[in-house]
Amino acid sequence: MPLLVMKFGGTSVATLDRIARASKRVAREVANGYDVIVVVSAMAGKTNELVGWVEETSPMYDAREYDAVVASGEIVTAGLMALRLQEMDVPARSWQGWQVPLKTNSAHSSARIEDIGTDAINAKFDEGFKVAVVAGFQGISPEGRVTTLGRGGSDTTAVAFAAAFGAERCDIYTDVDGVYTTDPRIEDKARKLDKIAFEEMLELASLGAKVLQTRSVELAMRFKVKLRVLSSFEEYDPNAGTLVCDEEEIVEQNAVSGVAYSRDEAKMTLISVADRPGIASAIFTPLSEAGVNVDMIVQNISEEGRTDMTFSCPVGQVARAEKALTAAKEKGDINFRELVADEDVAKVSVVGIGMRSHAGIAARMFSVLANEGINIKVITTSEIKISVLVDRKYMELAVQSLHDAFDLDKV
């Protein structure tokens, strides 16, 4: 029997009515001939309530107890959906993480999945059960304690189940109807993509598109799990949403698939650094130790033994970065004349696996921005992505003009 994994997030199971609606989608896939593993989140708001109780009870909480308390939300949803499916004459039962078992390491509150047992659930499918409703976000540690997987844990659970059971596809139901060429709030010609490659989705996810957690996309790419992102609030449509898949499955590939942006960027420049071998390490080691997430790095051409070093990091980490660099200067580890922070920047990126075969995308991007009078402050590139820092006031204009120039509104 072909198998499907369906994952419903918190807003999709926020009330008994929504659980009933989600159950209808599951029943329809059963009618289509699938065995289904459903992965559910807690009802929207429940996890926050439980986390609030834990933090109020114990500000420096024991993560093992936090996990035990917080994982209870998914247990409730899983049981309720199993009951709802039974009411619709669909043979279903709920599974808690430890029952599956979904084995993790002992890193409570951000545990990594180590193994998913398939025997117990497969035995139930063999008995005639059509649906296993799994409480997402949770597992069991080697010590037999309940663990949780951290942010995006239910997406990760779903992908891991799809991999372990060899599912035909993993459908992620959420409150958006797919992945767009860019944010429709900024560019009203933004178009929903029918398909996107894992690598592109990864770049988009890490660039701030909130649709899927990076971790679940990485896992899907590693195990070649076809992911589909779609809305639980739209009418049923077998071709709904966006399929995230291997690039081989995407026949017609534009050079650029999407334009991403992030407002949460600051640019920092160390002016007139004494240039010597090992200087980059001397700068970025203390930043890393201080927990600063450095993103882009640019080193200018050195003149007379001195150079300028520019990097970007999240706005909220500027003070921390300044402190770490000043301390390193005082210790004599590095030497610079001045440290300039610019918090008024934004990052705009074009992403597309087509860049590998299409030359000149970068040049095209720079000329589009130049034509709009937008100055580029920093550039970085990867095999399938070009990112630039620009003044924040130009961010929307940059997104719109790039979307237009690369014909992203057209299939």
Added chain:
Amino acid sequence: MPLLVMKFGGTSVATLDRIARASKRVAREVANGYDVIVVVSAMAGKTNELVGWVEETSPMYDAREYDAVVASGEIVTAGLMALRLQEMDVPARSWQGWQVPLKTNSAHSSARIEDIGTDAINAKFDEGFKVAVVAGFQGISPEGRVTTLGRGGSDTTAVAFAAAFGAERCDIYTDVDGVYTTDPRIEDKARKLDKIAFEEMLELASLGAKVLQTRSVELAMRFKVKLRVLSSFEEYDPNAGTLVCDEEEIVEQNAVSGVAYSRDEAKMTLISVADRPGIASAIFTPLSEAGVNVDMIVQNISEEGRTDMTFSCPVGQVARAEKALTAAKEKGDINFRELVADEDVAKVSVVGIGMRSHAGIAARMFSVLANEGINIKVITTSEIKISVLVDRKYMELAVQSLHDAFDLDKV
């Protein structure tokens, strides 16, 4: 290390403040030198909310899913109390039913405890943990599903842990401060008992005193677990509450320990029944099959081959009893002239293990009631209890005069 079991009901853990207050009591017993197993209920109202969701989702619900959903309430309380205790520097961890494991049979929603594993918790005590906070009311079935124990399940859990771990005592914290000689709302001279024998508590529990569930008292009696009932809202007092214990431990024993009552009684009389061997069976078998809980039974002296048969049952079952008996008459299984139901009665009982050694308690009881002009309609007795049915309007007077006559206000 001596071990104590402490059980906190839903009202005692209804809020984070109350969980903190209960945790203080636990910490005090740890300071007194005890290892402690705490058994907690769900926060007051939570279980009802979860049951409501289940019933709305699936009116004829699968009890296995019901149990999985409903047991989540206790998991939350257990984790929060473990966290609170850790905040107070008391080494504690939470335990879910399956982690202990508390093994039950497969009778979901009213499962029976079959075994409690002591190794895992004892290993933690050996490591220096002082408190095991156990989610009450729940266990694991032979099939690996979560089970719940039904009404009074957390009391039963506590007593079973006390028996399994050989606890010095099992303290049941609730919203009343002990067991009284009678209901203080009816007799203001009612006195809290310092001690009461298991057998007496059982009679009182089944007679409608709401303090402890019958099942937990039976279990305590079987395994000789000393039970103490006390309030979680009073100041700390090592001698608070009422100790439910073996009768040998009660040195000074009044003939009568308490007066119980129940308003929920109806008297039914079958007039002029054809008397023959097997007639009682012919009457009470259909009643039992109809789910009527017959309590007292009296058969009058038979005259000329006919007799009157009187019994009592809960008021809400009168219609059902009438239907069953009428059907039996129509089928020819029994023959009677008339069926008279009197819903205007109440049951008043005096209970005391001292009755075994004190003669004449029944005679005394009847004369006290006669002196007040109260007519006795039905009498039943056991070794340690005498119950009478009287007109409901006389119930309070009967309770008060018996309380007075047997000197229950005096130690």
